[in-house]
Amino acid sequence: xWKKSYSVITKEITKEQIWKLTTDxxxxxxxxxxxxxxxxxxxxxxxxxxxxxxxxxPKVKIKLIDIIRNxxxxxxxxxxxxxxxxxxxxxxxxxxxxxxVTMSVKGLLSKVWIKLVADDIVKKLPEDIECQIKNAKLIW
Numbered sequence: 001x002w003k004k005s006y007s008v009i010t011k012e013i014t015k016e017q018i019w020k021l022t023t024d025x026x027x028x029x030x031x032x033x034x035x036x037x038x039x040x041x042x043x044x045x046x047x048x049x050x051x052x053x054x055x056x057x058p059k060v061k062i063k064l065i066d067i068i069r070n071x072x073x074x075x076x077x078x079x080x081x082x083x084x085x086x087x088x089x090x091x092x093x094x095x096x097x098x099x100x101v102t103m104s105v106k107g108l109l110s111k112v113w114i115k116l117v118a119d120d121i122v123k124k125l126p127e128d129i130e131c132q133i134k135n136a137k138l139i140w
Contacts, residue, residue, distance in 0.1 A: 002114050003104040006125035010133050011096035017136040018090055018099060019070045025050045031135035032128065050075075062086075077117075082107030084118055099132070101125050 021031070025040040036055045042048040046067050053059035066074035070090065077084040082105055089100040103125075105118050 001104055001106040002110055002118070003102060004118075004122045005100055005102040006122070006129065007098055007100040008126075008129050008133070009093060009096045009098045012133055013097060013136040015070045015090040015092060015097055017139045018097070018132060020139050021132060021136040022088060023073065028052075031131060034124070034128075044073075079107070079109070079113045079117075081109035082113040084113060086121075099129055101129065 023044050025038050025044070028038040029035045034054055036053040038050060038052045040048070040050045044064065044067070046064055048064050049061050050064070051059055051061055060077055063076045063078075064073060065076045065085075066072065066087075072087065072089045074085055074087045077086075085102075085104045087100075087102040087104075089098075089102070091098040091100070103118050103122055105114050107113075
C-alpha cells in the first residue's frame with residue numbers, strides 16, 4: 001500500500017472551525033479553486049456518498065467510511081482495480097491544532113492511480129491545508 005501524509009500545527013483556528021469548513025462539502029468550491037463543484041448525496045455520515053468534480057478532471061463518486069465528529073473523517077474513492085483513501089484528522093495538541101491529511105492507495109492498479117490522481121493531491125496538500133486554515137478563520 002502507498003501512503004503519504006502531511007501535517008500542520010496551527011493556533012489560528014479550532015477543530016470546530018476546520019470541521020465545519022471541510023464537512024460542508026457542497027461549498028468546497030467557495031474556498032478551493034481546484035474544485036469545479038462538489039455535492040453531498042444525503043447526510044454527512046458513514047455510508048453516504050458525495051460527488052467531486054475537480055477542474056480539468058472527470059467527476060468522481062466518493063464514499064464516507066469513517067467519521068468521528070470534530071476529530072476525523074475518511075473517504076474512499078473506488079477506481080478500477082484500486083482504492084484511494086483520504087483521511088482528514090484534527091487533533092488538539094499543547095502546541096495547537098494538528099491537521100493531518102493522509103492519502104493511501106491500494107490495489108492491483110494502484111501505481112496507475114497514484115500517478116494519475118494521488119501524487120497531485122499529495123503535492124498540493126501544503127497549499128490546500130493553508131487555504132483551509134485561512135477560510136476556517138472566517139467561521140464564527
